[in-house]
Every structure is written in C-alpha cells, then in structure tokens.
Amino acid sequence: MSFTIATTVDEALVALDAGARPIAGGTDLVVGARHGKAALPADLVAIDRIDELGGVELDSAGVRVGALMSHAELMTDPVIVGSYTAIADASALVGSPSTRHVGTLGGNVMNGSPAMDTGAPLTVLRAAAELRSVTGSRTVSLDELWAGPGRTTANPGELLVALHLPPAWDRCGSAYVRLEYRRAMEIAVVGAAAAVTLAADGTVASVAVALAAVAPTILSVDGVNEALVGRTAAAAGPVAAALASEQAAPISDLRASDRYRRHCIGVMAKRAVDAAARRADGESIAVPVNRSLGIGAA
Amino acid sequence: MAIAEVPRFVRADGPDKVTGSGRYAADINLTGQLVAKFRYAGVSHARITKLDTSAASAMPGVFAVLTAADVPDVIYSPVVPDRRLFAKDVVRFEGELVAAVAAVDAATAQAAVDAIVVEYEDLPIVDDLEAAMADGSPLVHQDWESYAVTGDTVQRPNVASFSSIEKGDVDAAMASADHVVTSRYVADGCHALPIEPRAVVAQWEGEKVTIWTSTQVPFGARAGVCETLQMPASKVRVIVPHLGGGFGGKCGFHFEAHVAALAKAARRAVKLVFSRQEEMVAPDRRREGMIVDITSGVKADGTLVARSGWIAIDNGAYTADAAFFPQLAAMHVAGPYAMEAVKIEASLVYTNHQPSGSVRAPTAPQACWALESHTDELAAMVGMDPVEFRRANIVDEGVEGAAGQIYGEIGLRRCLDAAVDASAYSDDLPDDEAVGVAISWWPSFPGPSGAYIKIDSDGSGMIITGAQECGTGSVMTLRMLAAKELGMEPEDFQLVYQDTSAAPYDTGATGSQTLLNNGRAVVEGAREVAAQLRDLAADRLEAAPDDIELASGKAHVSGSPDKAVSIVELAGVAAEGEMLIGKGSGTPPEYPSVSAMCVGDQGLAGWAGPQFACHAVHVRLDRETGVVRVLDVSAAHDSGTIINPVAAHGQVEGGIMMGVGQALTEGTQYGDDAKQRNTGLLEYKLQTAADAPTIHTEFIEIPDPNAGPYGAKGLAEAPNVPTAAAIANGVAKLVGMSVRQLPMTAERVWMTSEGMSS
Incomplete structure (x- = not known):
C-alpha cells in the first residue's frame, strides 16, 4: 500500500508504471469505494498538485484543456463559456458546489460513466484525449477512448493529461x-x-x-x-x-x-x-x- | 403571539450544533469500547434451518455473538406484540436481525458477522396488500391469533389491526346523492431519513446499564430495554446526546437492548453506528405504503352527503407502534368535512416489507393526498371551483365532523382563505403553471409529562425536563415559558434534559407533544418557584405575597416598581435557607367523546386540540418530460397560540419540504424479492436546498382552552400533511387528470398525461 504525491507529470507516470492508480478530486474513486463498487486501489498517486495538468490554453490547433480543470473552473472559464459553452453547461450541473470544486474534467472522462455530464459536450465539440505514459504520448478520439460503462481503452500506465478542442469558428x-x-x-x-x-x-x-x-x-x-x-x-x-x-x-x-x-x-x-x-x-x-x-x- | 415580547432568542443548543462542538451519540467513545455489527436476514421470508455462530465466536477479537437463544424470549411491541429482539425460526423481512456481534474493531466485527452460518428454507413472499387480505393467502405470522394484543384491537389473517368509523346510513345517503365519484390512489412507502444515522453505546456498571442513544423517546427506549431484557427501570439509564434529526424514524425502541445485551455478554462497552443503508433497511419506522379507495356522494348544489372508504396500509413484517394507523388513516380519508353519513374501513396489512412505524404525521400525508385529490374530482363533477367546494363542506364551529365530534372555535375556514389569498390562485398564469389547494387536519396528543425548575444561588435558572429535543426547538421554547412565569429572560435558563435518570417522565419528541404537555409541566413548575420568590420578596419588601410581581429580573410591589428586589438577590437568600425548587406535571387535556361507531377503536376518533391547515402550492410542469417544480407555497395553520414564532416557522418550512419530497421524488422501490432497491441517497431522492420553493406562512392563532399552555396546540407534524395533496391538485389541473400514484414522479406524470398506466 502506498500513496505518492506527484508534483510533475513525469513523477506521476513513474508511479503509474509501477502499478499505482491516479487520484485527483476522488469524487468517483472514494465514493465508489465507500459504496462497495470497487475497493480503493492499494497504491495511489495523487496528481492534484501537478501544475502542468491545469489551465485552459489557446494554441494554433485550438484549445488545450488541462485534465485537472475542476468543474467549478470550467463553468466560469471565459474561453469555455465563450466558445465551448456546452462543457460549461455540463460542468455547472455536476453534483454540488463541493463536488464541482474538487471533481475534475479528467476524472469525469476517465471514469467512463455513460451518464457523465461532460462526455456528450466533449464529443460534439470533437475533443481528443492526450494520454501520456513513461513510453510516450498519444492522442485518441473520445470514441476510441470509451470502451463501455466504466471502461476505457487507456493502458494502466497512461494518464489523461489534457483534452484538445479544435478552434471555434464563427456562428x-x-x-x-x-x-x-x-x-x-x-x-x-x-x-x-x-x-x-x-x-x-x-x-x-x-x-x-x-x-x-x-x-x-x-x-x-x-x-x-x-x-x-x-x-x-x-x-x-x-x-x-x-x-x-x-x-x-x-x-x-x-x-x-x-x-x-x-x-x-x-x-x-x-x-x-x-x-x-x-x-x-x-x-x-x-x-x-x-x-x-x-x-x-x- | 401571546407571551414573547422578543420573538428571537438563541437556542441553547444552537452554538454547539453550528460550531461542531456539540456531541452526538456516535461521538461517544468509552475505554475498551467494542464495535457492534448485525447479521441481517438478507431474505424477505424464510425459515431458519441452520444457525451456527461457532466460527464467528472463535475468531480472535470477537467478544460476543448473540442470537435469539442468548436473550430472554420476549415478544414485544405496544398494542400488537409480535416480534423478538432476534429472529426465532422465521425471518419476515430483509432487515430482520438474526445475530449480533461485538468485536475489537469494525473489520473484525464484520468478518465475524460474515462467518455466521445461516441456512434458510424459502417461504412464500407476501408483498401485495390486496392479495395478502384475500382468503388463502400465505400468512406472514402463522401464530397471529396467539399474540397478546391490548385494548379494542381487532385482528384478521394478515391484518394486524383493523378499524372502521361509521356514522349514519351511508347507503341511504349515497342513494340520495346526485353524483357519486369513486377514486383509487396508491402511495409508495418512504423514509423519515434523518441525516444522522442512529448510534447506540452501552456500558454496564454492576447490574446497571447506561445507554447513550440517538432516540426521539428516551423513556420509550428505556421501557423497551426493560421489557426485552427483563430489567427494572431503576437499572437502566438512557441518555441522548444531541440528536441529529428524527422525523419519527427514531421514535420507539430500536437497538438499545441489542447493544446492551452485547455489552453485558462482552463485559465491555459496546458501540453501534449505522450506515445509511442500515438506517434505511433495519428500523421498524418507515412511512407506510397505502391503497385508498374513496367513494363520495354529492348533491348537484355541491353538498357532500356521504363517503365510504377502504384503506389498506402496508404494516410490513411487524407492527411496531402502527396499531393506531387504520383509525388515523380513516379519519384522514373522512377529512375535515361535514357529511350525513360515513363508513370507512382500514386494515393494517402484514407483508414481508420493512415494518412501518410513526413517521411525521403517520398515514396523514398519503390519506390527505388521496382525499384532497378526490375532493378536486368532486368539485369538477358538480362544476364548482375547488376552493368554493371546500368552503361549502368543511367543518367549522358547532358543526359535527365525520366521526361525530362537534368543534369549538377553529381556524380551518380562515386557513383556507389566508392560504388561497396569499397565493397566485386567482392570477392568470402561464399555461404550464397552476396553483393547487388542499386542506388538512391533525390531532394534538395529550399525555403525562413532568419537569423540575430551580433557581441557583447566582440567580440562574435550570429546567430539568423529560422532554427530548429533536431539532424542532420545542424544548428550547420551554425556556420562554419559564422566563415568562418568573419575570426573567429565556437566556437565563439552562436545560438538563434527555436523561431518564435526571428528569420526570415525558413521552418524547413524538406526536407533536413537547410544548403541549411538557410546556404545561414547565409552567406549573415555574409557578411554584414564582410563589416561593413572592414569599421571599414579600418579607423583604414588607408587602403581601399576592402584591408581588415578577418582571425584568426583579420582584416588585404591584404599582410601585421602585419597591423592588432583584431575583439574583432573592436567589442568594434562598440558597442559605429554603431553596427555590419547583415541580410540575398537571392534568393533560381531555379527549372529547364522539358519536361515530368505531370498530377497533384506538382512541383517535375524537381529537383534543385539533389542528387545521391549508396549503396553496404554485407548481410548474415541464409538459414534455413530466418534471414538476414547486415554485411557491402559501401555508396557513391553526395550531392555536404560537409561543415561539421562529421555531414555528421552521416547523412549517421543514414540514413542507418533507411533503415536497414525498410528493415528487421520495418513494421506496421494491424488487420481486420484497427487498428495497433504493437504499442510498443516490437513488432515493430527497429534496435539496436548491429545490426549496418560496414559503409564506400565516398562523391563525385561536387559543384552544383544551390544549397546551396559553392555548397552544401541537405543530410539528401538521405542516407535513397537506403539501403533497396541494401539489397533486396543481399538477392535476395541468395534466387534466389526477396522477394516482405517490410519489408523482416525472415518469408517472408523463405517463398520466400520455394516457398510459404504469
């Protein structure tokens, strides 16, 4: 049993490679464990203090949304509210103020619930998921990522670091x-x-x-x-x-x-x-x- | 408002609860304390063919394992004794206790629970109320005829308690009607759901046991321990730390004896803390499911002439305190209306569900929902506005009610006017909005109660009372009553309460009775102390005791405010001699007699301090999905004199929110195995703060001479009664017909509007 607090993505990836599971807000992981859905993993790596995983950045390819963006941040972020409003609509409906402040976009996506609120908005906005591991990174469409209820095609050593959205266009x-x-x-x-x-x-x-x-x-x-x-x-x-x-x-x-x-x-x-x-x-x-x-x- | 000049004061328990410094039963930790866990039946109806605890008992860290064989073989429960502490031979619902374990920690206790071997032979499941009452149905209790029921209780196969109310010739009256309308309404069961799951800690010293427990009724819990463990009351002390809500779910005796028995066997303190799921499955206090058939006859001019009714109430596997439910449900299907003839029959039906028991205004919200939905159908049949129809048929002063009680001055008509006037009932509303109106009634429950009052040497007051605070504020209101009698401030008084070894008896936080009965006791006790103060002051001021007035912290000579001595000073004098100590109990109000014929009478056809209410609820319907939102509630209540307006408004608002939940989202869903399917707060949907409507409350204050202090009646349950009914009538206006199942979930509303049955 171990609990690693990572401060860089690379540290987190090493821990994942060694078998740890990531925890950010914990709103699915901890609640699920309490309800007997799945036991808490023996080894956890906390990723909530990794600066690289936050933020919304405009780049030439569109917008990069860090996996650690909380629902509370997304529902008020000017870029998201202005150009990718469906994500803000969804984030504003998640749980309660407290779950919105600790729950993250990355967690919502990787939990893979068919009832996830941010999933449908990300899909219509053609988001792609950037997965990284100690061996490299790859970007996959969400269609490819979600495999079934609570299941994704990401390998255990892969971490969702960001979602990429294409540029918004007029009208x-x-x-x-x-x-x-x-x-x-x-x-x-x-x-x-x-x-x-x-x-x-x-x-x-x-x-x-x-x-x-x-x-x-x-x-x-x-x-x-x-x-x-x-x-x-x-x-x-x-x-x-x-x-x-x-x-x-x-x-x-x-x-x-x-x-x-x-x-x-x-x-x-x-x-x-x-x-x-x-x-x-x-x-x-x-x-x-x-x-x-x-x-x-x- | 009759007594308080300052309507706001700080609750004695408020700062502790708000800051987190207050202690609840689960916060109690004793040296060497063990953890209790229960083995539940897990099946709804079966015969136990094997029960082997040897492996569990042998596990390291396990100190006690108990089954029915290890405790006295007592069949208990008031009125209809039909259950034991642990299942013996047969289990009758999924949450029935088969065994209990005390171990060093939760994991060990759970492992021991899992190591208990229980084998069952399935018995047929009884979970349909009508089928259960049919000839030849399998029985939930094979030996029901041997149970030592008390009073006039009437039993039948699979019926734990039957009651009827009959007045006049209903067939003849019905034949004289111009219209006869028949309706069926079906309500699902639901939960009290206090946010604090219950906790019990027990510790023995010699032959005496002290039990800290989250109960609404400390004396009732003590009585249950005494009965089941065969102990005298003098050896059992029940203490309630702060209580995290109850809503009826923590009335009665529950698991105090199990934990006490474990502690005795283990020779250590033992603590039980329920999970949310246990809280929803194991206690014998859930709100009862119900089928209501009502037929009413009306004249073309809208005069109600006759009503017949048939009610089946889901008792669950054991009767708990529910023997009076049929009579109370019958009263609510009769309702606060005048009519020539009435005949209503109600049965409390055994099933293999979790037992029902008193949850806030037991039977009333469902029965009122059925009756008031039916009443709007009657109004439509004769082409009258539903409010006008009610005005034409309700009981009032001097009018005889359905059970033959003749009322004094009551505020029902004024409640109806006030709630409707404060609502948007007469406004032009968008076509997806409507206002529904429902009226209701509810008894007050006179009973014995006691209190001691003392003033210490420093002039501070203390109220030592058997009353239990349930979050309602009624115990806090006792300070206002004592202060009024003694010319002091509410904040001058401390409370010692929730300890059966410290205070005289009280029924507890049940039946809206704390202010009604313990208020009387406190006023009497305070008056004794007031007389003692007057005697002391008379000596000091050289005046007659009768000429002494107590006001503003002083005793002064009537008409001469300057000829005064402070109560603090008098307290100092008394502390050196005859001390300032008073006691109160007094005579409870009387139950009025009634003329109706009551089979299976449980004493609830004639009501002391009858309360009346009207709610007018403004709803909006999303027609495409059936989702209903409650926008605004106008409530008017006659609960007699209001002593503490802040607490009274809180009661009404809380009752309404509970009613909104029962109306729209809260209902137990059962599987074919008779087990509950939604035993967590994810799938059992309470209303949240974000769902709360605007609530306007008006009190119609008519002091009732046969009720509590200053003419106060009860209040805690009444606000929970008409909300679902009023919502239903608003929804029916929008859908074009009644939604005949409760809760009126979005899907049920949608199906009704689409003409589908579910």
Missing part, C-alpha cells in the same frame, strides 16, 4: 441539457449535447448531437448532420429528437424506464439543438441551459 454554438429530478446532487437520467454552426441565411450549416445515459458509452447520433443541414433551427430540433430517440439504446433502472428514457432523450436532443442554434445566432443564454430555459426541474 457556432453549443449546449448541453439533461433530464433531472432535482436541482442539486443529481445524475443525468438522460442528457444531450449539440454543437451547431449556422450559415449566413440562418440555416444549419453543420451540427453534431451526442447523448448521455442512453447507451453503454456516450452515443454520437449518426446521420444528424446530413439530416439537419440546410434546415432552419426550428425545423432541425424535431428531426434531431426523432433520430436521438431512434438510436438510443436505454436501459430500465431505478431512475427511469427504457421507454421514458427513449422519449426524454428526444426532448433533450431537441432542446440542445435549439439552445445551441440560439447561441450560434448570438443569443446569450446563461450557463447552465437547464436553469436558464426552464428545462426539467428548472
């Missing part, structure tokens, strides 16, 4: 909405993110929609771009809803039946497309959309 907007039964300490019953770019005439130029909690991993809606391009935003929403409901593969559990989830994911997809299009059109809709537009329990 684009994004949003994340979720079905929730209360306004704090909630987990998405279903959730949907959309990223929309509008053409000069106000019709949809490009669109992506991704869904949370309706499949073993975050689900990108197939064919949504083809179906929606050229439509007005108002006409796009119902089409997105139909595609989302059709492609969702929800389960029944204590939170909802599969039938209700399938219905609601369509509602959430439509609302996400609507809000993303309005943001693309320059409308300021405060983060999170769930509170601003009266979605679910707002």
Whole structure:
C-alpha cells in the first residue's frame, strides 16, 4: 500500500508504471469505494498538485484543456463559456458546489460513466484525449477512448493529461441539457449535447448531437448532420429528437424506464439543438441551459 | 403571539450544533469500547434451518455473538406484540436481525458477522396488500391469533389491526346523492431519513446499564430495554446526546437492548453506528405504503352527503407502534368535512416489507393526498371551483365532523382563505403553471409529562425536563415559558434534559407533544418557584405575597416598581435557607367523546386540540418530460397560540419540504424479492436546498382552552400533511387528470398525461 504525491507529470507516470492508480478530486474513486463498487486501489498517486495538468490554453490547433480543470473552473472559464459553452453547461450541473470544486474534467472522462455530464459536450465539440505514459504520448478520439460503462481503452500506465478542442469558428454554438429530478446532487437520467454552426441565411450549416445515459458509452447520433443541414433551427430540433430517440439504446433502472428514457432523450436532443442554434445566432443564454430555459426541474 | 415580547432568542443548543462542538451519540467513545455489527436476514421470508455462530465466536477479537437463544424470549411491541429482539425460526423481512456481534474493531466485527452460518428454507413472499387480505393467502405470522394484543384491537389473517368509523346510513345517503365519484390512489412507502444515522453505546456498571442513544423517546427506549431484557427501570439509564434529526424514524425502541445485551455478554462497552443503508433497511419506522379507495356522494348544489372508504396500509413484517394507523388513516380519508353519513374501513396489512412505524404525521400525508385529490374530482363533477367546494363542506364551529365530534372555535375556514389569498390562485398564469389547494387536519396528543425548575444561588435558572429535543426547538421554547412565569429572560435558563435518570417522565419528541404537555409541566413548575420568590420578596419588601410581581429580573410591589428586589438577590437568600425548587406535571387535556361507531377503536376518533391547515402550492410542469417544480407555497395553520414564532416557522418550512419530497421524488422501490432497491441517497431522492420553493406562512392563532399552555396546540407534524395533496391538485389541473400514484414522479406524470398506466 502506498500513496505518492506527484508534483510533475513525469513523477506521476513513474508511479503509474509501477502499478499505482491516479487520484485527483476522488469524487468517483472514494465514493465508489465507500459504496462497495470497487475497493480503493492499494497504491495511489495523487496528481492534484501537478501544475502542468491545469489551465485552459489557446494554441494554433485550438484549445488545450488541462485534465485537472475542476468543474467549478470550467463553468466560469471565459474561453469555455465563450466558445465551448456546452462543457460549461455540463460542468455547472455536476453534483454540488463541493463536488464541482474538487471533481475534475479528467476524472469525469476517465471514469467512463455513460451518464457523465461532460462526455456528450466533449464529443460534439470533437475533443481528443492526450494520454501520456513513461513510453510516450498519444492522442485518441473520445470514441476510441470509451470502451463501455466504466471502461476505457487507456493502458494502466497512461494518464489523461489534457483534452484538445479544435478552434471555434464563427456562428457556432453549443449546449448541453439533461433530464433531472432535482436541482442539486443529481445524475443525468438522460442528457444531450449539440454543437451547431449556422450559415449566413440562418440555416444549419453543420451540427453534431451526442447523448448521455442512453447507451453503454456516450452515443454520437449518426446521420444528424446530413439530416439537419440546410434546415432552419426550428425545423432541425424535431428531426434531431426523432433520430436521438431512434438510436438510443436505454436501459430500465431505478431512475427511469427504457421507454421514458427513449422519449426524454428526444426532448433533450431537441432542446440542445435549439439552445445551441440560439447561441450560434448570438443569443446569450446563461450557463447552465437547464436553469436558464426552464428545462426539467428548472 | 401571546407571551414573547422578543420573538428571537438563541437556542441553547444552537452554538454547539453550528460550531461542531456539540456531541452526538456516535461521538461517544468509552475505554475498551467494542464495535457492534448485525447479521441481517438478507431474505424477505424464510425459515431458519441452520444457525451456527461457532466460527464467528472463535475468531480472535470477537467478544460476543448473540442470537435469539442468548436473550430472554420476549415478544414485544405496544398494542400488537409480535416480534423478538432476534429472529426465532422465521425471518419476515430483509432487515430482520438474526445475530449480533461485538468485536475489537469494525473489520473484525464484520468478518465475524460474515462467518455466521445461516441456512434458510424459502417461504412464500407476501408483498401485495390486496392479495395478502384475500382468503388463502400465505400468512406472514402463522401464530397471529396467539399474540397478546391490548385494548379494542381487532385482528384478521394478515391484518394486524383493523378499524372502521361509521356514522349514519351511508347507503341511504349515497342513494340520495346526485353524483357519486369513486377514486383509487396508491402511495409508495418512504423514509423519515434523518441525516444522522442512529448510534447506540452501552456500558454496564454492576447490574446497571447506561445507554447513550440517538432516540426521539428516551423513556420509550428505556421501557423497551426493560421489557426485552427483563430489567427494572431503576437499572437502566438512557441518555441522548444531541440528536441529529428524527422525523419519527427514531421514535420507539430500536437497538438499545441489542447493544446492551452485547455489552453485558462482552463485559465491555459496546458501540453501534449505522450506515445509511442500515438506517434505511433495519428500523421498524418507515412511512407506510397505502391503497385508498374513496367513494363520495354529492348533491348537484355541491353538498357532500356521504363517503365510504377502504384503506389498506402496508404494516410490513411487524407492527411496531402502527396499531393506531387504520383509525388515523380513516379519519384522514373522512377529512375535515361535514357529511350525513360515513363508513370507512382500514386494515393494517402484514407483508414481508420493512415494518412501518410513526413517521411525521403517520398515514396523514398519503390519506390527505388521496382525499384532497378526490375532493378536486368532486368539485369538477358538480362544476364548482375547488376552493368554493371546500368552503361549502368543511367543518367549522358547532358543526359535527365525520366521526361525530362537534368543534369549538377553529381556524380551518380562515386557513383556507389566508392560504388561497396569499397565493397566485386567482392570477392568470402561464399555461404550464397552476396553483393547487388542499386542506388538512391533525390531532394534538395529550399525555403525562413532568419537569423540575430551580433557581441557583447566582440567580440562574435550570429546567430539568423529560422532554427530548429533536431539532424542532420545542424544548428550547420551554425556556420562554419559564422566563415568562418568573419575570426573567429565556437566556437565563439552562436545560438538563434527555436523561431518564435526571428528569420526570415525558413521552418524547413524538406526536407533536413537547410544548403541549411538557410546556404545561414547565409552567406549573415555574409557578411554584414564582410563589416561593413572592414569599421571599414579600418579607423583604414588607408587602403581601399576592402584591408581588415578577418582571425584568426583579420582584416588585404591584404599582410601585421602585419597591423592588432583584431575583439574583432573592436567589442568594434562598440558597442559605429554603431553596427555590419547583415541580410540575398537571392534568393533560381531555379527549372529547364522539358519536361515530368505531370498530377497533384506538382512541383517535375524537381529537383534543385539533389542528387545521391549508396549503396553496404554485407548481410548474415541464409538459414534455413530466418534471414538476414547486415554485411557491402559501401555508396557513391553526395550531392555536404560537409561543415561539421562529421555531414555528421552521416547523412549517421543514414540514413542507418533507411533503415536497414525498410528493415528487421520495418513494421506496421494491424488487420481486420484497427487498428495497433504493437504499442510498443516490437513488432515493430527497429534496435539496436548491429545490426549496418560496414559503409564506400565516398562523391563525385561536387559543384552544383544551390544549397546551396559553392555548397552544401541537405543530410539528401538521405542516407535513397537506403539501403533497396541494401539489397533486396543481399538477392535476395541468395534466387534466389526477396522477394516482405517490410519489408523482416525472415518469408517472408523463405517463398520466400520455394516457398510459404504469
């Protein structure tokens, strides 16, 4: 049993290579252990003091978001709120103020829950994950990263150090909405993110929609771009809803039946497309959309 | 407000609780203390074919392993004694105790629990209320007829307690109605869910045991220990450190005897601390699931003439304190309405679920939800506004209620007017918003109670009371009552309480009764001390004792404020001679008699100090998802005189939040194995601070001569009663029909609006 406090990524990678598991905020790891989901790993390496893992930086390839960015930081970061708003919407809905302050983007992504809030926004914004190990680094798409509920394709020695987002372009907007039964300490019953770019005439130029909690991993809606391009935003929403409901593969559990989830994911997809299009059109809709537009329990 | 000129004062326990310096039962640690863990049945209904604790007992670090064979064979519980400390032969719910272990640490105790070998032969699961009542159903208790039930309790196969209320000829009255409406409503069970999971620490000295426990009823806990371990009360001392909430879940006797028995066997102090899951599965105090069928007859002009009802209440595997539930549920399905004839039958049905027991206003929120939803259906049937329909049919002064009680001056009509007027009921609202209205009632519970009052040599006061503080503030209000009698300030008094060896008996933080009964005791005790002070002052001031007034910390001659002596000075004099000590108990208010015929009478058809309320709740519905949000609650309550307005507002606000949870998100989900599926706070969804609506509260203060001090009635439970009903009526307006299951989850609301049944 060991607990290593790393101050550089390299130190952390050495510990990981020796079999330790990383801990940042611990909001999944510790709670999961307490609930008997998985025992705490015998060897832990704390990565929460590694400066290199923080920050949001603009670079020529777009934006690099450090894996240690907390949800509280993301929901107020000007770059994220300004250009990648769906991530801020999602971060603002996570847990409670205390979980948002210690919980990190990297933890949310690597925990691999199908109900993760930041997953659908990152997917529609075409984020890529930068994984590093003692032997080198690689960048993978999120599609490649998530393998199933609670599982990723990262090797045990690999650490997620950052997420890379492509540059934002003109007249684009994004949003994340979720079905929730209360306004704090909630987990998405279903959730949907959309990223929309509008053409000069106000019709949809490009669109992506991704869904949370309706499949073993975050689900990108197939064919949504083809179906929606050229439509007005108002006409796009119902089409997105139909595609989302059709492609969702929800389960029944204590939170909802599969039938209700399938219905609601369509509602959430439509609302996400609507809000993303309005943001693309320059409308300021405060983060999170769930509170601003009266979605679910707002 | 009758007595307090300063409405705000600092709770005696406030600073300790806020700063963290206060101590709760789980904070108690004694030298050599062992850790207790329980072995639960884990199955809902089975015969024990093998129980072998030898491996557990042999483990290093294990000091005691107990089963039914190691404790007296006592069948206990009030009114319907039907359970033992540990399962004997048969387990009847998943959380039933089969064995208990005391060991050096938690890991060892758990390992020993796991090493206990138990084998079962499955018995048929009984978990459907109607099927359980049908002829030929498997029985939860094979030997139910041998139980030594008390009073007028009526039992039937799989029915622990049956009650009916019957007045007039319901068939004839129903035949005279122009419209007859029948409704069925089904409520899921839910939990009290105090944030502090319970803890118990026991330590023996010779033949005496001291038990620190998180209970709402220290004297009730002591009685349970005495009954089950066959000990005299003089050998058992129960102390409650600060209590982290109860909401009824910590009423009654629970695990104090198990821990005491472990401590005796181990010859060491033993401590039990529950996990959240244990707190949700093991205690015999959950809010009962219920099926309510109501039929009412109304005249075309909206006059209610007759009501019949059938109620099945989920008792769970054992009866705990629930024998009175059928009669109370029947009273709530009758409701505070006048009508010619009524016949309501209610059964407390054994199942293989966790036992039900008194959670804040037992039976009432569900029954009120059913009745008040039904009442809006009646109003719609005759084309009346629901508020007008209520105005036309509610009980009032001089009017006879459903059970035949004739009321004095009551505030129900004023509550209805005040809550509706304060709400947006008459406003034009967006098409996804509506205001629902519900009225309710709830009894006050007279009972014996006692207190001592003393003033020490430095002039500081002390109240030694049997009362239990549950977070409600009612015990703190006792200081205001004593201060008023003695011309002192509330802050001049300390409390000694929550210790059965220090104070006279009190029923505890149960039945909204602390102020009602212990308030009377404190006032009486303080009056004795006041008389002693007047005698002393009369000597010093050369006046007659009757001419002495106590005010502002002084005793002065009536009409001559300057002819005065301070109470501090008098206390110093008394300390050298006859000391300032008073005692109080007094005669509880009387239960009124009623004219209805009550089969299985548990004494709750006639109510002393009846409380009335109306909630008008403004809701918003997300039509596409069925998610309901409560925006605003206007509450009006007649709980008689309000002694401590700050605490009273807190009670109403807390009761409403609990009601919002029961209305929308809180419900136990069972598997086919009759085990609970959502036994954690992730899947059992409490309301959070972020969900809280704006709450406006108005008190209709009508002093009740047959109630507590200054005409105060109870208050702690009443605010929990009508909230879910009012929310339901708001939702029904938006959906176009009632949602007939509680909680009215988003999915159920959506299904109702889509015309689907679930």
